[in-house]
Each structure stands twice: as C-alpha cells, then as structure tokens.
Amino acid sequence: QVQLVESGGGSVQAGGSLRLSCAASGSASSSACMGWFRQAPGKEREGVASIDSTSKTTYADSVKGRFTISKDIAENTLYLEMNSLKPEDTAMYYCAARGGLRCSRPVGEYTKNDFHFWGQGTQVTVSS
Numbered sequence: 001q002v003q004l005v006e007s008g009g010g011s012v013q014a015g016g017s018l019r020l021s022c023a024a025s026g027s028a029s030s031s032a033c034m035g036w037f038r039q040a041p042g043k044e045r046e047g048v049a050s051i052d053s054t055s056k057t058t059y060a061d062s063v064k065g066r067f068t069i070s071k072d073i074a075e076n077t078l079y080l081e082m083n084s085l086k087p088e089d090t091a092m093y094y095c096a097a098r099g100g101l102r103c104s105r106p107v108g109e110y111t112k113n114d115f116h117f118w119g120q121g122t123q124v125t126v127s128s
Contacts (some may be wrong), residue, residue, distance in 0.1 A: 002026035002117050004095045009122030016085050016126070022078040022095030022119055031097035035107050035115065036069060036080045038091035038124075045094070047107035049080060058106040063089075085126045095119040 008020040020036065035050035049059045049069035057069050068081040078095055096115035112118075 004097065004117055004119035006093065006095050006119040006122040009093060009124045011125040011127065012085055014086055014126055014128050017083045018085065018124060020080040020082070020093055020122060024076045024078060024097065031099055033098040033101060033103035034071065034078050035096050037094045037096055037112065040091040045112045047110045050103050050107035052103040060108045087126050087128045089124060090126050091124060092121040093124050094121045
C-alpha cells in the first residue's frame with residue numbers, strides 16, 4: 001500500500017521557519033522523483049521543490065534561497081525546510097511521488113497530473 005503522510009505545518013509570523021516532513025511507505029518510498037507542492041485558496045496547485053534519486057534538487061523561483069528539500073533514505077522521509085517565510089507562502093502543502101519515473105524537468109514545469117501519489121496535505125499559515 002502506497003502512503004505519504006505529511007506533518008510539521010503550522011502558523012508562524014513572517015520571517016519565521018518551519019520544517020515539513022513526509023513519511024513514505026510502499027512504492028512511494030522508492031520513488032525516483034519526489035516533491036513538495038502547495039495550493040492556496042483559489043489558486044492552482046504549484047510545484048515548490050523536487051528531489052531525484054541522485055539528490056538533485058529543483059525549486060520554484062519564488063522559494064529559491066529560502067526553502068531546502070532533502071530526504072533521509074534510511075527513514076523513508078522527505079523534508080522541506082522553509083526559512084524567511086512570507087505571507088504569500090500560506091497554502092496547503094502536499095508531498096508527492098512520481099512512482100517509478102525520474103524527475104525529468106524543473107518542478108515548476110510539473111502539473112499535479114505528473115505525480116501519482118499524494119499525501120493528505122499540511123497547512124502552513126504565515127501572518128504579517
């Protein structure tokens with residue numbers, strides 16, 4: 001059974017930090033490409049960061065230099081370290097996996113249809 005479970009969301013003030021975690025099991029844990037997406041009310045789901053099997057990472061322009069994606073293979077856990085948070089970072093954050101497919105392009109060029117497994121999401125709220 002494939003399962004992705006996010007945690008670590010919350011409410012912070014602008015300039016603060018949060019670290020999101022995503023525990024992976026089943027086929028998702030061996031995915032060659034995993035990522036974080038976010039969706040704000042009334043907006044499309046957008047790619048935030050991705051990491052492939054070689055630990056190559058890509059980021060959306062809006063989060064470059066502030067967010068860091070990483071993974072702990074032994075723990076089957078994906079992380080998103082978020083620093084210098086801004087009110088516009090407020091959204092539901094989702095962990096996702098592409099199954100057996102590689103990360104073939106920057107995360108900003110993916111749609112939600114390109115990822116096959118999804119977590120339930122964790123809310124991040126940044127106040128000014």
